[in-house]
Amino acid sequence: MPSTDVTTLIRTELPRLAGSLRKVGELILEDPAAVTHCSAAELGRRTGTSQATVTRFCRAIGLESYQHLLIELAQERGRGEASDWGTAEIGPDISPDDDLERVVQVVGTADLRAVQQTIDRIDLDAIERAAQATAKARRIDVYGVGGSGAVAQETETRLFRIGCSVRGWTEVHAATTSAALLTPADVAIGISHSGSTRETIEPFELAKERGATTVAITTDPRSPLARAADIRLIPSSSETSFRTGSIGARHSTLVLIDCLYVRVAQLSYQRASASLALTDHIAGQHAVKNRRAR
Numbered sequence: 001m002p003s004t005d006v007t008t009l010i011r012t013e014l015p016r017l018a019g020s021l022r023k024v025g026e027l028i029l030e031d032p033a034a035v036t037h038c039s040a041a042e043l044g045r046r047t048g049t050s051q052a053t054v055t056r057f058c059r060a061i062g063l064e065s066y067q068h069l070l071i072e073l074a075q076e077r078g079r080g081e082a083s084d085w086g087t088a089e090i091g092p093d094i095s096p097d098d099d100l101e102r103v104v105q106v107v108g109t110a111d112l113r114a115v116q117q118t119i120d121r122i123d124l125d126a127i128e129r130a131a132q133a134t135a136k137a138r139r140i141d142v143y144g145v146g147g148s149g150a151v152a153q154e155t156e157t158r159l160f161r162i163g164c165s166v167r168g169w170t171e172v173h174a175a176t177t178s179a180a181l182l183t184p185a186d187v188a189i190g191i192s193h194s195g196s197t198r199e200t201i202e203p204f205e206l207a208k209e210r211g212a213t214t215v216a217i218t219t220d221p222r223s224p225l226a227r228a229a230d231i232r233l234i235p236s237s238s239e240t241s242f243r244t245g246s247i248g249a250r251h252s253t254l255v256l257i258d259c260l261y262v263r264v265a266q267l268s269y270q271r272a273s274a275s276l277a278l279t280d281h282i283a284g285q286h287a288v289k290n291r292r293a294r
Contacts, residue, residue: 008117020048020050025061040054122259141186142188144170145200162271172203175202182207190217190228201228217256
């Protein structure tokens, strides 16, 4: 697990935790700095649970031990204090009485943090393998619904522009029909913030059965979508009040897609350059010309 975002990991995992494990996670998120000075037994007492529960919580979010959690929290705090963009003091909560300046600060900070964490944790080998497969694919399917459906359509737009045979599918019946027609020469990209959206997983798993190379883009590396993938790309999500995960993660997801898109363009340079040259003039032709006032 990348050391830059243990609190983001806890926020991601919290909805999947219940009872005493959830209490431990909530207290850590409430005051991460204070937790770094607690023993596991003390944290158990403060949450009304036990030392054993704290240990189980650590394992539930993918950490080896409570000591590992303390190290991750301390390192994250240190990086936040040293950050060039100086946002460690701004939390994610927005109250009904906050003014617009506060809203802009919180939202902007959350998005900057998510993008920076995504860049810090990016798996270059995974991006390279996904780009290599995409650049030479006979056909590319992109699956996503809801907010992730908009990202799927954006992925289609970018790859189509550089000459890829690509289609973004946002309806499960059409997506599954397309997946059934894929071959080992193809690529399927599944996009889901939670990694648990059935309408995305169903065609994605079928694409894998058909032999296509599968690429999952999800914030949860242990989700069903991620487990079904040959290649996993993991964006960060930094949530705020009134903005649930899929919105908070969209900017960082697009950063990953941009990296993939540019790398595919590099790997298919002649085709991409020719496609861009043939289409560059279209937007300009449809621009409204300014008229001089009479």
